[in-house]
Amino acid sequence: xxxxxxxxxxxxxxxxxxxxxxxxxxxxxxxxxxxxxxxxxxxxxxxxxxxxxxxxxxxxxxxxxxxxxxxxxxxxxxxxxxxxxxxxxxxxxxxxxxxxxxxxxxxxxxxxxxxxxxxxxxxxxxxxxxxxxxxxxxxxxxxxxxxxxxxxxxxxxxxxxxxxxxxxxxxxxxxxxxxxxxxxxxxxxxxxxxxxxxxxxxxxxxxxxxxxxxxxxxxxxxxxxxxxxxxxxxxxxxxxxxxxxxxxxxxxxxxxxxxx
Amino acid sequence: xxxxxxxxxxxxxxxxxxxxxxxxxxxxxxxxxxxxxxxxxxxxxxxxxxxxxxxxxxxxxxxxxxxxxxxxxxxxxxxxxxxxxxxxxxxxxxxxxxxxxxxxxxxxxxxxxxxxxxxxxxxxxxxxxxxxxxxxxxxxxxxxxxxxxxxxxxxxxxxxxxxxxxxxxxxxxxxxxxxxxxxxxxxxxxxxxxxxxxxxxxxxxxxxxxxxxxxxxxxxxxxxxxxxxxxxxxxxxxxxxxxxxxxxxxx
Ligand SMILES: Nc1ncnc2c1ncn2[C@@H]1O[C@H](COP(=O)(O)OP(=O)(O)OP(=O)(O)O)[C@@H](O)[C@H]1O
Ligand SMILES: [Mg+2]
Numbered sequence: 020x021x022x023x024x025x026x027x028x029x030x031x032x033x034x035x036x037x038x039x040x041x042x043x044x045x046x047x048x049x050x051x052x053x054x055x056x057x058x059x060x061x062x063x064x065x066x067x068x069x070x071x072x073x074x075x076x077x078x079x080x081x082x083x084x085x086x087x088x089x090x091x092x093x094x095x096x097x098x099x100x101x102x103x104x105x106x107x108x109x110x111x112x113x114x115x116x117x118x119x120x121x122x123x124x125x126x127x128x129x130x131x132x133x134x135x136x137x138x139x140x141x142x143x144x145x146x147x148x149x150x151x152x153x154x155x156x157x158x159x160x161x162x163x164x165x166x167x168x169x170x171x172x173x174x175x176x177x178x179x180x181x182x183x184x185x186x187x188x189x190x191x192x193x194x195x196x197x198x199x200x201x202x203x204x205x206x207x208x209x210x211x212x213x214x215x216x217x218x219x220x221x222x223x224x225x226x227x228x229x230x231x232x233x234x235x236x237x238x239x240x241x242x243x244x245x246x247x248x249x250x251x252x253x254x255x256x257x258x259x260x261x262x263x264x265x266x267x268x269x270x271x272x273x274x275x276x277x278x279x
Numbered sequence: 280x281x282x283x284x285x286x287x288x289x290x291x292x293x294x295x296x297x298x299x300x301x302x303x304x305x306x307x308x309x310x311x312x313x314x315x316x317x318x319x320x321x322x323x324x325x326x327x328x329x330x331x332x333x334x335x336x337x338x339x340x341x342x343x344x345x346x347x348x349x350x351x352x353x354x355x356x357x358x359x360x361x362x363x364x365x366x367x368x369x370x371x372x373x374x375x376x377x378x379x380x381x382x383x384x385x386x387x388x389x390x391x392x393x394x395x396x397x398x399x400x401x402x403x404x405x406x407x408x409x410x411x412x413x414x415x416x417x418x419x420x421x422x423x424x425x426x427x428x429x430x431x432x433x434x435x436x437x438x439x440x441x442x443x444x445x446x447x448x449x450x451x452x453x454x455x456x457x458x459x460x461x462x463x464x465x466x467x468x469x470x471x472x473x474x475x476x477x478x479x480x481x482x483x484x485x486x487x488x489x490x491x492x493x494x495x496x497x498x499x500x501x502x503x504x505x506x507x508x509x510x511x512x513x514x515x516x517x518x519x520x521x522x523x524x525x526x527x528x529x530x
Contacts, residue, residue, distance in 0.1 A: 057390075146371035149333045154385040154433075155361035157353070161388075 037259065041237050044159070048167055048233065051160040061165040069131050069166065070173030074180065080126050081181040084118050085110070085188025093197040103199050107207025110189045112216065116276075119181035120220045121268055124227035127174055128260040132235040135166050136256035139239025140249035148240070163240075167232035174228030175221040182217070219275050226271075227264050234260045282342060284309040284473065285330060285441070289339035292325055299325050301497030302339070309440075312467045312474040314484045316519065317494035318528065323477040324368050326494065327443050330475070331360050361389070364439035368446050368477075370430035372418040378405070379414040382432045389437065404432040409458055424451045431459065435466065441473040442466065448483050456483065463487050481520055485509075493519065495528070 055062075092109050096102070139162060142148050151158045186208065193199040238256035242248050283306030290303040299322040307313055315323050328334040329341055332348045341348045343359060351359065372381050383401045386392050392400070405411060408428040418426055427450055434442060447463065448456040460483050466472045467487070478484050484491060484505075491508045493500045493516055501508065501516050508516060518526030 057388075142373075145374075146367050146369055147373055149328070150365070150367060150371040150373070150433075152333060153331055153360060153363065153365040153367075154388070155357040155359075156385070156388050157357065 034259075037237070040241070041233055044163065044237050044240070045233055047159045048163055051157065051164045054157075054160050055164070055168075058160055058165050061161065062168055065165040065169035066173060069135075069169040070176060073127060073130055073173065073177060076126055076130055077123050077177045077181050078184050080122060081119065081184035082188040084122055084181075085114060085185030085190075086192040088113055088118060088185070089189035089192040090196060093193070093199075103197065104203050105207055106193055106197065106199050107204040107209075108211035109207075110193075111186060111208040111211050114185045114189065115182055115212070115216050115220050117268075119185055120178050120224045120227065121264065123178050123181045124174055124224060124231065124264050125261055127170075127177065127228070128231045128257050128264065131170060132231040132256050132260045133253050135170075135232065135235035136239040136242070136253045137249055139236055140242030140252045143240060143242045144245055144248060158240075163233075163236040166236055167229060170228040170232030170235075171225055172228070174231070175224040178221060178224040182220070219271070223268065223271050226267055230263045230267065231260045234263065282345060283307055284311075284344060285475075286342040287326070287329070287339075288342070290326070290329060290336050290341065291338035292322070292329070292334065293337055298497060303494070303497070303499055305492060305499055305502065307473065307475065310467075310471045310473055312463075312476070312487055312489045314476045314478060314488035314491045315494060316478065316481075316484060316491060317500075318519070318530070319479070321494045322497060323494060324445055327365070327445055327475065327477060330443060331363050331365065332356060361385075361437065362440045363443060364434035364437070364441070365443040366427070366430045366434040366445055366447055368449075370418075370426040372426055372429055372433070374418045377415050377417055378410070378421070378429050381418070381429055382436050385433070385437050400436060401432075404436050405429075407435070407462055408432045409455060424455060427451060428455070428459070431462075438470070439472065441475070444474065444476040444478075446478055446480075447476065448478065448480050456480070460486050481522075495519075 089106065089110050092106055092113075093103065096106065096109075139148070142162070148158050148162070151161060190201060190204050193204045194201055235256050238252040238259070242252035285307040287303055287305040287307075290300050291298075292300040303326060315326065317323050325334060329336060329348075330343070332341070332351075335349065346355070346359065348356070348359075372378075373384065376384065379398075379401050382404055383397045386397045386400060402411075402414075405414065408431050410425060410428050410432065413421060413425060413429075418429070421429065427447070431444075431447060434444075442463075444463065448459050451459060463474055463476065464487055467474045474487065476484070476487055488505050490502065491505055492502045493508075495515055501511060501513055503511070508520065511517065514527050518528050524530075
């Protein structure tokens with residue numbers, strides 16, 4: 020018991036230390052934006068590698084996220100005896116506000132955050148980052164800025180697709196499995212849809228994208244040892260991004276959706 | 280005070296509990312060619328990395344051209360680094376870039392050259408290291424010795440004033456090794472490049488050095504001309520250059 024408490028404390032201290040380091044890297048990232056045009060080619064490359072290539076994954080998970088939320092909502096509705104014409108309202112809200120941004124971001128952390136950390140971590144332990152510095156190239160501008168920017172812009176972009184695909188998935192399940200007509204579902208969805216919810220979802224997604232990019236780069240930059248060190252950094256990167264995403268998501272909920 | 284071009288003063292460096300450098304003092308003049316020798320693991324690569332602040336001293340300081348490295352602002356450090364070229368022991372090639380792109384990266388990022396000029400310089404440097412048929416290959420497709428030579432071509436690409444070579448001939452066949460030694464000599468004699476060479480290869484050391492420095496137990500054990508090194512009666516140095524298993528050096 021004492022031991023696991025100690026371990027938890029140790030873990031907490033390490034986490035706070037990392038947050039300090041991540042904040043420092045954020046400042047360096049912002050300073051590097053002065054030279055954004057010098058890195059434009061690298062930024063476009065990353066937008067493609069990080070963003071466009073994540074599209075299939077986001078589409079697949081979104082179909083199922085939409086489908087399961089329609090199914091589970093219908094199940095609950097039946098249980099409490101709520102009318103199914105509200106199915107579109109409930110599912111639409113849940114998808115646009117929470118499910119699409121959060122689940123897309125977590126899938127993105129697994130795919131892109133891990134990839135960025137593994138790539139930069141390998142570059143660190145094989146002295147490639149030292150080599151960049153030795154040539155007078157700022158690795159924050161050359162490596163971090165393009166990846167963080169790409170991730171910052173691409174998560175919201177992907178969430179637009181995720182919103183759409185998840186609603187389609189929910190609609191299909193409603194028609195086929197729940198016996199709600201498409202017009203009934205879509206009327207419900209339309210009645211509850213607020214542009215501000217959609218925009219708030221995208222803003223959240225941007226913040227999540229930034230977190231994934233900066234944490235991925237930070238962990239890669241601080242990888243030590245060899246293949247094992249890179250592996251550990253990659254795991255840590257995904258864990259920290261996921262935890263931060265959920266913490267920030269809660270903070271957003273408190274700010275954007277006040278109860279009174 | 281009369282400072283050398285590069286001044287290493289009382290340099291201490293530890294990793295965790297392991298003390299690697301325990302007070303290294305060394306001055307290197309402009310245009311000099313100096314070879315650093317010492318046992319594997321004695322801190323030669325660590326010393327070299329301090330000269331362009333890839334590592335920072337725990338104690339002591341490095342002064343280059345009157346600039347205390349620890350005092351430099353980011354911009355100034357970048358400018359200083361651009362005056363240096365470094366060949367890493369592991370070559371440290373960028374594995375996502377081709378040979379050509381590796382050698383040309385510094386030139387491209389300096390934004391002082393057109394693509395055509397870069398291509399010309401890159402080919403010229405690759406020819407100097409005897410590698411003319413691998414331009415489009417990725418580092419993973421090269422042999423160890425080829426990588427080393429690409430690393431060397433990259434280090435000399437922007438005609439630096441100072442070249443840091445970390446074991447330039449390790450892993451090369453004797454003929455290529457001699458070509459590289461000639462190249463180091465040439466850069467030094469014709470272009471007046473200050474050369475700092477870390478090597479285990481005593482033949483190469485005596486060929487390129489004006490001065491040889493041996494690191495031992497975290498300090499400079501000897502610092503003299505090749506002649507002085509050959510004739511010294513310091514038993515530690517003798518054991519090392521003669522490559523004997525028995526002697527005062529404990530392994
Ligand atoms: N980044 C690092 N982290 C921890 N220890 C390090 C690091 N770099 C070097 N060391 C340690 O410092 C010591 C000196 O290493 P260095 O690479 O300078 O040796 P070297 O003299 O270049 O040896 P070799 O001739 O084998 O290349 C070694 O014991 C090594 O374990
Ligand atoms: Mg070494």
